[in-house]
Amino acid sequence: MRAAVVPALGAPLEVREVDTPRPGDGQVLVRIETSGLCHTDIHAARGDWPVKPKVPLIPGHEGVGRVVEVGAGASPVTVGDRVALPWLGHACGSCRYCVAGWETYCLAPQYMGYTMDGSYADYAVAYASHVVRVPDAVSSLDAAPLTCAGVTTYKALKVARPQPTETAMIVGIGGLGHLALQYAGIFGTTTVAVDVEDEKLKLAAELGADHVVDARGDQAAALAEIGGVDVAVVTVPSPASMRAAHAALNPNGRLVLVGLPADNRLELPVFETVLKGISVIGSLVGTRNDLRECFELHARGRTRVVAETRRLEDVNACFEEVLSGKVPARLVFDLGA
Ligand SMILES: [Zn+2]
Ligand SMILES: [Zn+2]
Structure with a gap:
């Protein structure tokens, strides 16, 4: 599959062919349609923060696409479902923060496009429990920015x-x-x-x-x-x-x-x-419930997403575009083509 890969922290991204990942227990494989560019992706690629991401890294935590394969174990989503892959890739579900409804502060979290490979690719593996279904009334182009910025x-x-x-x-x-x-x-x-x-x-x-x-x-x-x-x-x-x-x-x-x-x-x-x-x-991102609410508000016509599409091949130029502060609002990679 095609993916934008950070080969080393601080190095330009390389758009190249890599092996398509396989979904493990409790995971799904998602054919990515759109993936928003969040400023966090730039920090991740440059290793700007005290806790470093995995390397090599495929960034991206505003991915939206369809489930094409379900790994072993029970899954709340099935093949064909259109889902969003947010920053919170997985939370343990049993620590006191998860139990209290604050899963974004889980003691053992996984982050998409940081501790796990993200959605700057044709396919991404995500935990079935932590993807969020996108309503039919919300386009994949709009759903991507809602998945983190929203x-x-x-x-x-x-x-x-x-x-x-x-x-x-x-x-x-x-x-x-x-x-x-x-x-x-x-x-x-x-x-x-x-x-x-x-x-x-x-x-x-x-x-x-x-x-x-x-x-x-x-x-x-x-x-x-x-x-x-x-x-x-x-x-x-x-x-x-x-x-x-x-x-x-x-x-x-x-x-x-x-x-x-x-x-x-x-x-x-x-x-x-x-x-x-x-x-x-x-405040750090939001829970799966918060994201469902964002999608619901958008489906009801209460919000408008301002975004422009870009090609994944132009990822390095897009990073510069975002850093210049001149982008209209959100850039979204169109991987459906
Ligand atoms: Zn983000
Ligand atoms: Zn937890």
Whole structure:
């Protein structure tokens, strides 16, 4: 099969023929149709994070395709089912976090495109228990970005428990942010979109943002004028953006972090955090249930995915495109051809 392979951390990806994997016990083989490009894939390929991925690695954790083979053992999915292969490739199901419904913080997890080979390939093996069925009303092109960008931001808002009289600010209207903005609206909040690119600000307005703030201007003054914000989801890996979001929070405000800065550092003022009772919350992707909810909302027409397709052969150029910040929202590899 064709696959984009990271031969060594930091090396360019090689698109080449590799053996098609076989599904083991409890696993399925999926013919991949689409696979989104998440910024995490770039970090994985470069070995940017303290915990390193497997090498050689096939990245990809926004894969969508049809089950073509089921391994031994009971399976909740069958041949022909269209499924998504999210970041959480497997969770043990029995540790206290799994049992409490927090499987994304499982003590013995497997991650697609990190500890397991992912979906930058014609085929991928996944655990039958952890793939999520895609409803017929959701196209494979739309399902791919929902599988990480969607569920990550949906969960980030969920953990902030937004109330309908509150204001939620989304910082960065890219792959994650354009969906976060729509979920903030679905949760009933007044929405504020912040970005530094004209195109992204325009997209935010098109997606129905109640307020659009250009962070190249006086962001603090603009946010003060609308009465501050109660929830801030920062999708960009920028400590300066996180600090600016923290500074805009009202009492009882919640700052939710989903982007990971390269140097892993963030300095925040303790005085304001204590005096305003501010919560700083980290949130990692979402559970299978969260992803099912994202698909259901999309099937009901509540969200719009902004994405463009690319060829897997252009994977290295696509990484550069994402790093330049110039992509419309999400890039999705079309493997159906
Ligand atoms: Zn991701
Ligand atoms: Zn577990």
